[in-house]
Amino acid sequence: MAALRVLQLLPALESGGVEKSTLEIAEALAEHGCASFVASAGGRLVEPLLATGSTHIALDIGRKSPWTLRHIVSLRRLIEQLQPDIVHARSRLPAWIAWWALNGLRGRRPHFITTVHGLNSPGHYSAIMTRGERVICVSDTVREYLQKHYPAIDSSRLITIPRGVDSNAFPFGYVADEGWKQAFFAEFPQLLGGPMMCLPGRGTRLKGHADAIELLARLHAAGCDARLLLLGADEHGRSAYLEELREQARRLGVAEALAISAPRHDIREVMSISRLVLQLSNKPEAFGRTVVEALSLGRPVLGFDHGGVGESLRRYFPQGAVPIEQPSHLAVRAIEMMRFPPKLSPIEAPSKQAMQLATLQLYQTLCCPFLPESGG
Numbered sequence: 001m002a003a004l005r006v007l008q009l010l011p012a013l014e015s016g017g018v019e020k021s022t023l024e025i026a027e028a029l030a031e032h033g034c035a036s037f038v039a040s041a042g043g044r045l046v047e048p049l050l051a052t053g054s055t056h057i058a059l060d061i062g063r064k065s066p067w068t069l070r071h072i073v074s075l076r077r078l079i080e081q082l083q084p085d086i087v088h089a090r091s092r093l094p095a096w097i098a099w100w101a102l103n104g105l106r107g108r109r110p111h112f113i114t115t116v117h118g119l120n121s122p123g124h125y126s127a128i129m130t131r132g133e134r135v136i137c138v139s140d141t142v143r144e145y146l147q148k149h150y151p152a153i154d155s156s157r158l159i160t161i162p163r164g165v166d167s168n169a170f171p172f173g174y175v176a177d178e179g180w181k182q183a184f185f186a187e188f189p190q191l192l193g194g195p196m197m198c199l200p201g202r203g204t205r206l207k208g209h210a211d212a213i214e215l216l217a218r219l220h221a222a223g224c225d226a227r228l229l230l231l232g233a234d235e236h237g238r239s240a241y242l243e244e245l246r247e248q249a250r251r252l253g254v255a256e257a258l259a260i261s262a263p264r265h266d267i268r269e270v271m272s273i274s275r276l277v278l279q280l281s282n283k284p285e286a287f288g289r290t291v292v293e294a295l296s297l298g299r300p301v302l303g304f305d306h307g308g309v310g311e312s313l314r315r316y317f318p319q320g321a322v323p324i325e326q327p328s329h330l331a332v333r334a335i336e337m338m339r340f341p342p343k344l345s346p347i348e349a350p351s352k353q354a355m356q357l358a359t360l361q362l363y364q365t366l367c368c369p370f371l372p373e374s375g376g
Contacts, residue, residue, distance in 0.1 A: 004363055005035040007084040007110070009075075009094040011062020014043035015232060015263040016202060017289050018090050018117045021138075021163060021355075025088075026054040028356035037082055039075070039094075044263070061094045068093065076101040079110065085367045088113045092120065095128045111366045116142050118286050119307060122149035134362055138163050138287045139308040159362060163287050164355035169268060170296040172346040176269035184269070188259040194225035195275035195338055200267055200290045201231070203238035208280025208304070209245050211327055215278070217252035218331035224338050225257070231270055232263040271299050276337055279303035282324070288312055298344045300337055302330060316347045 006029055008022050022038060023045060029036035030053035038049055041060040049056055057078060061071050075097055079087065087102065087110045089095035095114055102112060114132035119142065129135065130150050137143040137160045146153060176184075185192050197216070201207035209230050219226040234242060242260060249255040264270065267290070271277055277294035284307025291312045294301050303309045305321035313321040319342065322329045 002364060002368060003033050003035070004029070004086060004367060005037070005082065005084045006086040006088060006363060007037045007039065007079065007082060008088045008090065009061060009098055010038070010040050010090040011094060012041040012043045013038070013045035013049060013056075014235075015045070017138075017163065017287060019043075019045050020289070021115070021117070022090060023049055023052065024164075024352055024356055025359055027052040028360055030054060032360060034360075035082075035084075037084065039078065061097045062091060064093060068097065071097055072100045072104075076104055079105060080107070083108065084110045086111050086113055086363050088115065089129075089132070090115050090117060092126055092128055095131075096125075099128060099131060111363075113362070113366070116146060116286065119145050119284050133157065133366060134159050136161050136359070136362070139311055141284070141308045141311050142286045159358075161355055161358045161362070162350040163289050163292075164350040164352035165289070165292045165296045166352040167296060169352075170271075170293045172296060172298050174268065174272050174297050176272045180266070180269050181273065184266075184273075188229065188261070190256055190259050191227045191229060194227045194257070196227045196229060196273060197276045197278055197334075198229045198231055198270055198274040199233075199278040199280060200270075201233065201279075201281070202263075203233040203235040203241055205241070206281055206283045207233070208278075208282050209233055210248060211280045211282070211330070212278050213245060213248050213252065213254065213258065214327075215280075215330050215334060216249075216254045216257060218328075219334060219338070220254055220257070222331065222335055224335060226275075226334075226338065227257045228254075228259070229270065229274075230258070230260045231267065232261065234260050234262040267293070268297065271297055274299055275341065276334060277301045279309045280330075281307070281309060283307075285309055292316070292347070292349045295344065295347050296349060298346070300342050300344060302334055302337065312349075316349065317344070 026036045036054035039057040039059040046056050089098045114129045115136040116129050120126040130153050143160050199212045216228045249258045271294045286308045288309035291301050295316050301320045304324040
């Protein structure tokens with residue numbers, strides 16, 4: 001593989017699927033002797049990024065403010081300095097900044113790639129994600145969404161590369177060690193004493209935290225002393241939303257069975273001790289990585305049957321898919337799984353390594369067009 005130079009662009013490096021994919025590609029680039037650069041506003045994942053051998057450039061290109069436009073010149077200068085072969089945008093505003101920066105570039109112009117990580121509202125602002133020379137779709141759901149809302153797009157530019165799960169990081173049957181369990185339950189004693197459910201996700205309404213608390217209350221009403229962890233919901237600037245969730249739990253009488261945590265690095269361990277992993281986004285998501293990670297561990301997942309989450313559940317664990325128009329069915333299905341835990345088998349999901357290789361091959365094909373192109 002040629003020693004490519006790749007610049008990835010995203011708003012920040014805090015948490016989430018966009019950020020994780022960025023780190024995974026950065027890791028693969030470094031492993032193949034390529035130069036990996038990432039521009040973002042920074043965050044808690046900068047240190048893991050640097051550990052891959054990548055370079056981070058602090059550039060706040062994701063803030064929705066007119067002031068962000070000043071970074072067009074900054075990014076153009078950065079591109080002139082780094083001389084990347086590929087500029088890979090993973091979010092809408094960074095993609096616009098990159099588009100304008102590239103259009104004013106003098107001399108050698110890098111290839112422009114986008115990855116569509118979400119089912120954004122269709123329109124002019126979101127359409128920038130379809131302007132890449134290649135547009136990576138993280139699932140079939142994303143590809144179909146783009147073809148529906150942007151029918152003029154050349155389908156040959158759409159490359160489906162599903163997000164992959166690292167089977168070494170999420171091995172089937174994994175069980176967290178006793179030392180970790182003791183430390184975890186010392187931090188969250190309210191989660192002891194009953195079967196635990198876990199909903200991983202940022203502190204935003206679309207993740208369905210309120211539905212999860214409602215489910216917890218329904219389980220208690222049915223005599224099931226379940227516990228619930230909202231993993232990753234406790235984020236900076238979300239205090240009013242978190243208080244709203246805690247008030248809901250108090251009103252429903254389940255406050256003592258609820259814990260809300262900040263984003264954590266030990267999601268594998270948390271999932272491994274969970275009786276159920278929940279994915280209750282109230283809007284269709286592009287992929288739903290935690291669904292595949294939990295099922296790879298052998299933990300059952302309960303989620304709404306739409307978007308990428310529904311796509312994964314129908315493929316690997318159909319009994320966990322609940323129609324979103326019938327949220328009351330969540331409790332029925334949850335009680336069944338609590339009383340009669342389903343026996344899962346290893347799934348054959350796309351791997352992280354396959355995702356990395358397909359992306360690097362796409363980079364290589366654009367820069368060395370005599371090579372066959374992968375994906376589809």
